[in-house]
Amino acid sequence: MTTNPSKAAHPNKATDPIKATDPVEVTDPSKTTDPSKTKNPVKTARFALVAAPLLTVAYGGIRALDGIDGTRGPGLAWTTGxxxxxxxxxLFVPALLEMRRVAGRGAFATVTAGAGIVGAALGLAQFVIDIVAGLLASGHADMQRMVGEAxxxxxxxxAVYAVGPALFYVALSMLxxxxxxxxxxxxxxxVAVFLGAVVPLVSHDLLPVGGLLMLGGFVPLLRSAAPVPARAMA
Incomplete structure (x- = not known):
């Protein structure tokens, strides 16, 4: 029996590209970048730029209500404020970091933001002392005694009552x-940020005004999209 030459495989016949097996590159989904995740830090920072001043306004307002009877603390208003x-x-911490980012992450911006964070931490310690004293005290005089002992x-x-708050506001203004x-x-x-920091020093009753000035000063940061090239303050 003879073989039909037309059915024989020709040695030079090209392989059907459809049947060819090419390696298929599989993308590891764990290595893909989710755009929403890259935007989260910026969204968090911008939330902080709004919320931190508004909480300052809230504190000033609650403080004013707490002082209607002539004394402040202890009590619900003292603790809540x-x-x-x-x-x-x-929240001022991510706000400071966002200011550093927008400034280009240079040496001056990094050091100043770090100083501001240290100042905020020291200020936080002051308020924790005040809160604990308010919760444990039997009355206003007892609370003052506890704070005095601290x-x-x-x-x-x-550090906590003098340098810390000053360092925070100076760093914020310099940044x-x-x-x-x-x-x-x-x-x-x-100018708005500086006034927002200084006005409460004139009188604590002006804390709401200071918070609103700070909020107004942060508005340009809410609109900023990309940081400037990294540079240091000359």
């Missing part, structure tokens, strides 16, 4: 000035 500002101080601990009054210097924000922004 202080908790509001504790939350504000915590301040008598070596270094507490200087705002730096942002204007690198043209990341308009020149009025650091």
């Amino acid at each position: 202080h908790l509001a500002f504790v939350a504000a101080l915590i 301040q008598e601990v070596a270094g507490v009054e200087l 705002a000035v730096h942002l204007a210097a690198v043209r990341a924000v308009p020149v009025w922004m650091p």
Whole structure:
């Protein structure tokens, strides 16, 4: 029996590309970047830029109500107001980091933001002392005694009640000035932030005004999309 030559496989016949087996590259889904995840830190920071000043306003308002009877603390208003500002101080941390990001993550912005975070941590310690004293005290005089005893601990009054808050507000203001210097924000922004930091020092009753000024100063940061090139303050 003879074989039909037309059915024989020709040695030079090209392989059917449809039947060819090519290696298929499989993308590891764990290595893909979810755009929503990359935006989360910025969203968190922008939330903090709004919430931190508003919580400052809330603290100032609750503090004013607490003082209607002539004394402040202990009680629900004292504790609630202080908790509001504790939350504000915590949220000022991502706010400072966002200001550093927008400034370009340079040396000056990094050091200043770090100083601000240290100041916020020391301020947080002050408010924790006040809250604990308010919860444990039997009355206003007893609360003042407890706070006084805490301040008598070596270094507490200087670091927690004096240097810490000043360091926080100075760093926040300097970082705002730096942002204007690198043209990341308009020149009025650091003015608003500085006034928001200074006004409460004139009178604690002006805390709500200071919070609103701070909120207004942060508005340009809510609109900023990309950081400027990294640079250091000359």
